[in-house]
Amino acid sequence: MAYYLGIDSSTQSMKGLVIDPAAGVIVTSAGVNFKADLPQYHCPDGVLAHADPLVKHADPLMWLAALDLLLARLQATGADLGRIAAIGGDGQQHGSVYLNGRFAEALAGLKPSSPLADQLKAALARPTSPIWMDSSTSAECRELDAAFGARLQADTGSPAIERFTGPQIRKFAKAEPERYAQTARIHLVSSFLCSVLIGKDAPVDSGDGAGMNLLNLRTLAWDAAIAEFTAPGLAGKLPRVGNGVAGGLHAYFAKYGLKAGIPVAVWTGDNPASLVGTGAWGAGVAVVSLGTSDTFFAALDAFRTDPEGCGHVFGNPAGGCMSLACFKNGSLARDRVRREAGAEWAFFDKTAFDLTPAGNCGQVALPWFEAEITPPVLKPGLRANFDFAAAAPEVRIRAVVEGQALALRSHALWIGTFGTIRVTGGASKSPGIRQTLADVFQARVESIAVADSAALGGAMLAAHADGVPLAGMTEDFSPVTAVCEPRPAHAAAYDRLLPVIRELEKTAPVSH
Ligand code: XUL
Numbered sequence: 001m002a003y004y005l006g007i008d009s010s011t012q013s014m015k016g017l018v019i020d021p022a023a024g025v026i027v028t029s030a031g032v033n034f035k036a037d038l039p040q041y042h043c044p045d046g047v048l049a050h051a052d053p054l055v056k057h058a059d060p061l062m063w064l065a066a067l068d069l070l071l072a073r074l075q076a077t078g079a080d081l082g083r084i085a086a087i088g089g090d091g092q093q094h095g096s097v098y099l100n101g102r103f104a105e106a107l108a109g110l111k112p113s114s115p116l117a118d119q120l121k122a123a124l125a126r127p128t129s130p131i132w133m134d135s136s137t138s139a140e141c142r143e144l145d146a147a148f149g150a151r152l153q154a155d156t157g158s159p160a161i162e163r164f165t166g167p168q169i170r171k172f173a174k175a176e177p178e179r180y181a182q183t184a185r186i187h188l189v190s191s192f193l194c195s196v197l198i199g200k201d202a203p204v205d206s207g208d209g210a211g212m213n214l215l216n217l218r219t220l221a222w223d224a225a226i227a228e229f230t231a232p233g234l235a236g237k238l239p240r241v242g243n244g245v246a247g248g249l250h251a252y253f254a255k256y257g258l259k260a261g262i263p264v265a266v267w268t269g270d271n272p273a274s275l276v277g278t279g280a281w282g283a284g285v286a287v288v289s290l291g292t293s294d295t296f297f298a299a300l301d302a303f304r305t306d307p308e309g310c311g312h313v314f315g316n317p318a319g320g321c322m323s324l325a326c327f328k329n330g331s332l333a334r335d336r337v338r339r340e341a342g343a344e345w346a347f348f349d350k351t352a353f354d355l356t357p358a359g360n361c362g363q364v365a366l367p368w369f370e371a372e373i374t375p376p377v378l379k380p381g382l383r384a385n386f387d388f389a390a391a392a393p394e395v396r397i398r399a400v401v402e403g404q405a406l407a408l409r410s411h412a413l414w415i416g417t418f419g420t421i422r423v424t425g426g427a428s429k430s431p432g433i434r435q436t437l438a439d440v441f442q443a444r445v446e447s448i449a450v451a452d453s454a455a456l457g458g459a460m461l462a463a464h465a466d467g468v469p470l471a472g473m474t475e476d477f478s479p480v481t482a483v484c485e486p487r488p489a490h491a492a493a494y495d496r497l498l499p500v501i502r503e504l505e506k507t508a509p510v511s512h
Contacts, residue, residue, distance in 0.1 A: 002085035002466070003027055005258075006277075006459025007070065008452060009091040009193055010270055011046035011131070011292040014066040016074050017455040018084065021468050024476035026450070030073035032066045041065065045332060046092075046292065047133060053380060054371055056133035060097045060124065060192065064116040067193060071256040081257040087197060087249065088265040088462030090273035090454050091189030093211040094163045098126035098172070099185040099192075107199045110252040116196060125183040126176070130168045132293070133328060135371040135378060137167035144170070144213065147229050153305050155216045155223060157313030157321075163373060166213035166230045173231035186237050188212070190267035195239075197264045199250030203242030206315025207272030207322070215241065217303065217313060217321070242266055243317070245465050265465040268317045270454045271297055271324055277457030278422045278448055279478035281318035281470065286418040288437060288445075289453070290427035294330035294404060296412040297322055306414045310374045317461055318470055323415045327374050327407060331427055333367035337400045341393035348401065349432040352394030358439055359493030363391070365399040366407065366504055369512070374411050381509020385500065388510055401433055405440040406494065406501040422446045422480075424453040431484070438484040440494045445484040450477060 001022035008015045012034055018027040035044040041062035042048055048057050075081055103123040110119055141160035144152060144167060153159040160167055165188065173180040187195060187202075188209075194202035209215040214230065216223040220241060227235040248261040271289070275297055280287045286298040300321040305313055316322040338345060343352070365384035371377060382388060388396060421443045427433055428447060438445040450456045460473045 003083045004459045004463040004466070005084045005087045006455045006457065006462060007087070007089035007193070008270060008273065008455035008458060009063055009066070009089065009189055010454065011092050014063070014070050015452050015455045016070050017452060017459050018074065018079055019456070019459045019463065019477060021463050021473050021476065026477070028074060028077040028079035030070055030077060032069045032073065034062060034066065037069060038062055038065055047131065048128060052136060054134065054136040054378065056131055057128035058095065058131050060129045061117040061121060063189065063193060064120055064196065067196065068115050071253065071258070075256045082259055084258055084262060086263045086265060086462040086466045088458040088465065089190070089193060089267045090270045090458050091193060091208070091267060093132055093208055093269035093271060094165050095129050095131040095189040096165045096168060097129050097187045097189065097192040098179070098183045099123050099187065100125040100182050101184045103185055104200065107195060110199060110250055112252050112255040120196070126172065126179055129189070132163045133370065134168065135162045135373065137162045137171045138378070140167040140170040144230070148226060152213060152226070153309060155218055156213050156226070157210050157217050157305060158213060159309045160213055162376065164211055164213040166226070169234060170230045180231065183237055185239065187239060190269060191239050194246050194264060194267040197249055197253065198247030199252070200247060201239050202246040203240045203266050204238070205243050205266045205268045205317060206241065207317050208267070208269035209241055210314040211269060211312065214238070217315070263465060265462045267458070268461065269314065271295055272314055272317050272322060273454040273457035273461070274424060275299065275322050275457065276317055276460050276470065277450065277453030277455070277478065278424055279474035280422055281316060285420050285422055286412070286415065287422045287424060288408060290330060290423065290425035290433070292331055294327040294408060295324055296408050296415065297324040298415055298418065308414065310376070310411055311414055325374055325408070325411045325415070327404070328370050328372055329368050331425070333369050334400060334404070334427060336369060337367050337396060341396050343393050343397060345430050348397050349430055352397050353432045353435070355394045356398045358490040359497060360395060360398045360402055362497065362500065363395060363399050364403040364406065364497060364501055364504060365396070366403045367400050368509070374407070375505055377505070379509060381512045383504050383507050384510050385504055401436050402440065402497070403501060405436050406497055409441050410498055410501055418443055420444045420446060422448055424448065424451065426451070434484045438486040439490040442486045442488070442491050444486065446480040447482040448478045449481050
């Protein structure tokens with residue numbers, strides 16, 4: 001029967017997953033880690049080094065090299081890629097790729113004899129791509145606020161946000177007008193890679209497009225006035241908005257055993273793809289994704305915006321809208337605290353969890369080693385309401401894990417309260433972290449079988465575009481494999497800490 005391939009181009013890696021929906025099995029998977037596999041692009045954590053800590057760019061050629069390597073690795077698993085009937089995928093959100101007038105021709109003429117990165121290098125109008133971790137566009141955000149006020153959030157789902165693509169484009173057009181003038185097309189990471197697969201410009205979907213401060217969610221079209229204010233002539237440089245099938249696979253990819261011409265579904269953002277992959281695309285279940293960024297998201301029953309302006313509304317690839325709260329200091333920050341405490345995660349799961357009481361005697365910390373985005377705080381550095389450096393490793397680790405969980409709960413209140421939360425992403429493997437989330441949210445925390453829910457969501461969207469219903473795939477591929485029940489005895493301790501975490505957010509860093 002038919003197979004479907006999903007590709008997830010995330011911050012630190014690219015992953016591919018092949019599913020067989022008729023048999024209900026995952027056929028094969030492969031991954032490319034930017035640090036280990038592509039060190040020549042100098043983006044070990046997915047970003048290029050920069051003197052300004054607020055500037056975070058990546059090399060878009062690295063994503064092309066990763067695509068070639070990923071497909072070669074999938075082929076090397078021995079799976080029959082010729083049975084793949086459609087491809088879907090997703091990209092880290094907000095990142096943008098700037099292409100010149102040669103892009104269309106270079107795409108159409110891709111030759112299997114040389115790598116994608118070599119063939120598309122000359123089509124870049126800008127050598128680097130700002131990504132979601134960038135916080136350097138505050139001036140542009142304030143300009144957008146002044147021009148559009150509350151309409152920006154009411155119509156695009158978010159107020160002006162530093163990492164969103166519109167403010168990033170405005171900064172580029174102001175700082176480098178010549179390069180901006182040479183830019184014929186601006187793609188998101190998702191639509192860029194989808195374009196490469198089909199050999200022509202692919203559309204942007206409403207899931208990823210809503211992360212740009214440019215898409216009017218009421219009309220599902222680019223907002224002409226906001227686009228023109230963002231940068232002159234911008235509407236003409238944006239791909240069209242669309243969903244369903246983007247086009248047929250370019251013959252270049254036949255060298256990996258894939259059939260040329262198979263449908264490629266319009267790609268989406270990693271969070272919308274994860275919403276599908278975790279089976280939370282219908283209302284009622286929320287998802288906490290613990291990756292490079294920590295995110296909280298859920299399908300929305302109706303269009304509703306965050307009164308505090310930190311959270312977002314995106315299109316739901318399964319129809320309607322989804323909500324999202326995103327925290328920049330996720331896994332990298334957690335891991336740094338663990339490393340500096342000289343501990344393994346197993347230590348937190350077994351020892352630290354028993355050594356320290358839930359609520360950590362009121363001691364909490366926020367590991368903002370990078371400028372945070374929820375809430376927007378530009379000065380990086382760890383915040384703590386106790387002497388963090390002098391505390392025992394188990395106290396430090398619990399303070400950070402609980403601090404992050406409390407921040408997630410506090411900033412997701414506008415989305416609703418949920419009795420069930422699904423967890424995904426690397427850190428969701430830790431039973432200690434899962435129990436902490438269950439106790440902090442006082443919700444049942446469910447793990448699902450597939451850790452890479454974004455790639456799975458991409459594969460499911462490919463199958464969906466080929467006529468396979470999403471519901472059956474959710475039952476087969478997203479079954480619940482473990483449950484952490486909340487312990488009511490700890491509810492009061494965490495309720496007391498909610499205002500404490502809000503106060504901590506306002507304090508100055510205690511270390512960097
Ligand atoms: C969402 C966000 C991140 C990226 C990378 O708004 O900025 O979650 O999508 O995962």
